[in-house]
Amino acid sequence: MNKIEYLELFRQMVLIRRVEEEAAQLYQQGKIGGFLHLYIGQEAVSTGLISARKPQDRIITAYRDHGVAINAGIPPRQVIAELLGKATGMSKGKGGSMHMANPQLNLWGGHAVVGAHLPIATGLALGDQYAGKDGVTICMFGDGATNIGWFHEALNLSKVWNLPMLWVCENNQYGMGTAVERASAVTEIQRKADGYAIPNERVDGMDILGVRKVAERVLGEIRSGKGPYFLEILTYRFRGHSMGDPERYRKQEEVRKWQENDPIGIYHKYIVDNKVASVQELDEIEAQVEADVKDAIEFAESSPEPSPDELFKDIYVGTY
Numbered sequence: 001m002n003k004i005e006y007l008e009l010f011r012q013m014v015l016i017r018r019v020e021e022e023a024a025q026l027y028q029q030g031k032i033g034g035f036l037h038l039y040i041g042q043e044a045v046s047t048g049l050i051s052a053r054k055p056q057d058r059i060i061t062a063y064r065d066h067g068v069a070i071n072a073g074i075p076p077r078q079v080i081a082e083l084l085g086k087a088t089g090m091s092k093g094k095g096g097s098m099h100m101a102n103p104q105l106n107l108w109g110g111h112a113v114v115g116a117h118l119p120i121a122t123g124l125a126l127g128d129q130y131a132g133k134d135g136v137t138i139c140m141f142g143d144g145a146t147n148i149g150w151f152h153e154a155l156n157l158s159k160v161w162n163l164p165m166l167w168v169c170e171n172n173q174y175g176m177g178t179a180v181e182r183a184s185a186v187t188e189i190q191r192k193a194d195g196y197a198i199p200n201e202r203v204d205g206m207d208i209l210g211v212r213k214v215a216e217r218v219l220g221e222i223r224s225g226k227g228p229y230f231l232e233i234l235t236y237r238f239r240g241h242s243m244g245d246p247e248r249y250r251k252q253e254e255v256r257k258w259q260e261n262d263p264i265g266i267y268h269k270y271i272v273d274n275k276v277a278s279v280q281e282l283d284e285i286e287a288q289v290e291a292d293v294k295d296a297i298e299f300a301e302s303s304p305e306p307s308p309d310e311l312f313k314d315i316y317v318g319t320y
Helices: 003-028 043-051 066-072 076-083 117-131 143-147 149-160 189-196 208-226 252-259 263-273 279-302 308-312
Strands: 058-060 137-142 165-171 200-204 229-234
Touching (some): 003 043, 003 208, 003 263, 043 066, 043 137, 043 263, 058 117, 076 279, 117 137, 117 149, 117 165, 137 143, 149 189, 165 208, 189 229, 200 208, 208 229
Parallel strands (some): 137 165
């Protein structure tokens, strides 16, 4: 990578962090309805993965999707406007926190039902294979989804049909409030892919360059026709499962230990230590991000609510 690319990864991670922090404040002020699942602590995963994709590669993920949306190219104005349910949001205020999507950017959602998007991902990859395209479908999901029936059905068919798929388990140690070892007989999640003869490996999700390096390699292998691949990316969410989570299931000492390996801090140190850029240059990026997020909030709060007739638009109607 050149200097511009290194700094762009830093900018995206900082932007995700600040959008999420401000989203938490807006939620507490009663300006965001429904659920809100923050990505704080996991920024290196989606940033590293998506920076390695090509435009034809599809992305589909679960409900912790604000960071993925930003990495896919959706402006912070549209992200925050969608969180606030405004007409200027990416889905006209009708999708909300858990349904960030933009097919033009090859982002196919944000899905609220645990594991339900995995068969959809298989279908996307099958469509590309059938049409003779060289796109790879990147399907991201949490460790909890690997205990769902859809997980096994989707992985099995992806291997049977040798589909161009990158399965990515973001193992943030907890499925809601349940630790992995309390819910899964196999605690090394990557081993679940062995049952379907899908090659797999574990990756440090707090190291953005490590994630990107592995993603570049395996996406190339998949694109060459080698079939699906499975990554278990070890990460940690610094905040609760959602905004209503009292976090009684984990000790603060555990959270602090993981926060010492903050992915943004690790990458900041790498850039400075390797003389990619100076502390001043990184400070300038952070200042610009701060201004962009402030602008996005002002834009969203001043945007109109969807009109009542929007209830009847963008709906599929079947005739019988």
